[in-house]
Amino acid sequence: MEAVLPIEVEIPSMRILAEVKLAEAEWAKQRYKQLNLIDEKRLKALCHGQCYQQRMARAFNARVRHREFNPGDLVPREVLHVTPDSRGKFSYKYDGPFVVKETLSRGAVILSDMDGTENALPVNADAIKKYFP
Incomplete structure (x- = not known):
């Protein structure tokens, strides 16, 4: 065979x-x-x-949660761990709070500090979340 x-x-x-x-x-x-x-x-x-x-x-x-940010909302921003002051796993995960200055298309957000100084670069909405004091 x-x-x-x-x-x-x-x-x-x-x-x-x-x-x-x-x-x-x-x-x-x-x-x-x-x-x-x-x-x-x-x-x-x-x-x-x-x-x-x-x-x-x-x-x-x-499973995707839609997050909408309005001008005036308080948000913390996720910290990128490329800073020279990094303390490993004990470093802060979020920085802020910041104020949403303007929302752009496709989830981009322009943030400003609490004293009103505006950040030049927009931030992706995935890197921020709502802050509830």
């Missing part, structure tokens, strides 16, 4: 054709049917991939 690749069972090769003793016309007819179904299989795989991506996006977006 000889080993046969699984793909050869579905789309027979000349070796399988010789073993089965299938007529050449019958083989050509089956091959033509299989070639016609390739486009349908590709479309089905593409549809399945798109449905999977939509399902994953829906599952991810269900």
Whole structure:
């Protein structure tokens, strides 16, 4: 008994054709049917991939919390741990509080200190959270 690749069972090769003793016309007819179904299989795989991506996006977006900041809100800003004064795991996680000066598109926020001096660079909304004194 000889080993046969699984793909050869579905789309027979000349070796399988010789073993089965299938007529050449019958083989050509089956091959033509299989070639016609390739486009349908590709479309089905593409549809399945798109449905999977939509399902994953829906599952991810269900856990995302939308945070909206209004001008005048108090927020602490997350500290980047690249400062030379870093004390390792004992350093502060947040800095502030700051006042929201302006909200820009796609979650960017311009902050100012409590005394009113405005920071030049906008901050991503992921790096801040609401402060409740």
